[in-house]
Amino acid sequence: MSGAGTGAVDWTDRLLEVDVGAVAHGGHCVARHEGRVVFVRHALPGERVRAVVTEDGGGSFCRADAVAVLHESPDRVEPACAWAGPGGCGGCDWQHATPAAQRGLKATVVAEQLARLAGVERDVVVEELPGGALDWRTRMRMAVTDDGRPGLRAHRSHEVLPVGDCPIAAPGALLPVLEREWTPTAEVEIVRDAAGEVHATELFEGARHPELGSGTAHERAAGRSWALPPEAFWQVHPHAADAVVDAVLEGVGELTPGACAWDLYGGAGLIAAPLAGRVGDGGRVVLVENDPAATAAAGECLADLPAVQVVRGRVEKVLGGLPGPPDVIVADPPRKGLGRGLAGELAQRGAARIVLVACDPAALARDVAALAEHGYRLEGLRAFDAFPMTHHVECVATLLAS
Numbered sequence: 001m002s003g004a005g006t007g008a009v010d011w012t013d014r015l016l017e018v019d020v021g022a023v024a025h026g027g028h029c030v031a032r033h034e035g036r037v038v039f040v041r042h043a044l045p046g047e048r049v050r051a052v053v054t055e056d057g058g059g060s061f062c063r064a065d066a067v068a069v070l071h072e073s074p075d076r077v078e079p080a081c082a083w084a085g086p087g088g089c090g091g092c093d094w095q096h097a098t099p100a101a102q103r104g105l106k107a108t109v110v111a112e113q114l115a116r117l118a119g120v121e122r123d124v125v126v127e128e129l130p131g132g133a134l135d136w137r138t139r140m141r142m143a144v145t146d147d148g149r150p151g152l153r154a155h156r157s158h159e160v161l162p163v164g165d166c167p168i169a170a171p172g173a174l175l176p177v178l179e180r181e182w183t184p185t186a187e188v189e190i191v192r193d194a195a196g197e198v199h200a201t202e203l204f205e206g207a208r209h210p211e212l213g214s215g216t217a218h219e220r221a222a223g224r225s226w227a228l229p230p231e232a233f234w235q236v237h238p239h240a241a242d243a244v245v246d247a248v249l250e251g252v253g254e255l256t257p258g259a260c261a262w263d264l265y266g267g268a269g270l271i272a273a274p275l276a277g278r279v280g281d282g283g284r285v286v287l288v289e290n291d292p293a294a295t296a297a298a299g300e301c302l303a304d305l306p307a308v309q310v311v312r313g314r315v316e317k318v319l320g321g322l323p324g325p326p327d328v329i330v331a332d333p334p335r336k337g338l339g340r341g342l343a344g345e346l347a348q349r350g351a352a353r354i355v356l357v358a359c360d361p362a363a364l365a366r367d368v369a370a371l372a373e374h375g376y377r378l379e380g381l382r383a384f385d386a387f388p389m390t391h392h393v394e395c396v397a398t399l400l401a402s
């Protein structure tokens with residue numbers, strides 16, 4: 001067999017002994033073997049491991065799972081979950097590292113992405129959120145086996161593992177879901193809200209079927225209450241919403257009464273609500289969001305804030321018609337980030353500050369680079385361990401116009 005398109009021998013299933021180098025974005029570390037880069041999961045920097053190749057990427061790289069540790073990092077611990085590790089659940093990447101080491105790895109990744117993609121050198125600290133590394137996940141999607149049991153997918157695979165439970169899930173989130181049978185091969189979206197109610201929706205053949213819960217998730221953040229449909233976006237970690245709001249307000253800084261702020265990708269108004277406090281009743285906060293479930297929730301939950309105007313639509317489509325000019329722009333786009341074109345368009349609006357909320361450090365770094373082309377420079381950066389045990393990290397970056 002050949003590695004993809006190279007004509008070389010396929011390394012899949014080959015056992016390699018490698019020295020593990022630096023962490024890389026995506027939940028793995030970099031090793032080298034016979035001139036090729038090997039992305040090794042379940043290893044830590046400084047370790048020597050025996051690793052089995054799980055995927056030959058063709059060309060210069062392949063992926064591998066560490067199956068034996070020959071020289072162990074002092075940061076290594078026994079995973080809290082029996083399904084973590086080679087061939088196991090794809091949900092967690094760093095169960096084998098102490099929580100402090102996980103934050104260090106994520107800080108390295110954020111700093112490396114900023115340096116490589118944006119040319120910005122910066123020491124990064126990933127801040128711990130309260131509650132520890134387990135029992136935090138209030139939103140998750142389960143897959144369903146061919147015989148109707150809910151489970152979680154193996155890493156980079158369609159295989160469904162009948163996990164029985166998940167130690168990073170919020171207490172009580174999975175029990176009512178695991179007790180039931182579901183349509184074979186469906187998926188189940190689970191929300192455990194701040195009131196402790198579990199909402200579960202079965203997704204099958206393009207349709208959503210609410211199966212458990214009242215259908216209204218109750219959440220609290222920024223000193224306010226929200227009631228929103230479970231499918232509307234809300235932060236997954238119970239302390240992330242407050243952490244993000246604090247960091248965004250720090251980035252926004254003081255606003256004069258009557259100022260105009262844009263809250264792009266505003267969801268149910270988590271950020272728009274405290275921004276309204278900053279601009280006062282004579283000011284304006286323009287929340288743009290394309291999910292009707294989220295805009296309906298924002299309209300109801302923020303009805304007492306006359307400064308907030310909710311615009312339903314895609315940011316890239318409605319941007320030209322938004323009231324402005326904005327003094328500050330907050331943008332919290334999905335994982336792929338703003339992209340170069342939209343970043344350029346935002347920069348044209350002349351805001352003194354742009355605050356970006358990002359869950360992918362690579363996308364953040366690309367957006368920082370794109371905004372730098374228009375004179376914005378990175379001022380503040382906060383990063384939060386809002387997804388312990390996984391490689392994900394939530395960042396809030398403040399850019400100032402020069």
Ligand SMILES: C[S@@+](CC[C@H](N)C(=O)[O-])C[C@H]1O[C@@H](n2cnc3c(N)ncnc32)[C@H](O)[C@@H]1O
Nearest residue numbers: 233265266267270289290291314315332333334
């Ligand atoms: C990461 S969430 C942030 C939500 C909100 N800022 C919060 O913290 O709760 C991104 C939001 O952008 C919305 N969205 C995705 N693509 C969009 C687009 N092109 N235009 C407007 N909103 C979009 C999603 O529905 C989602 O609510």
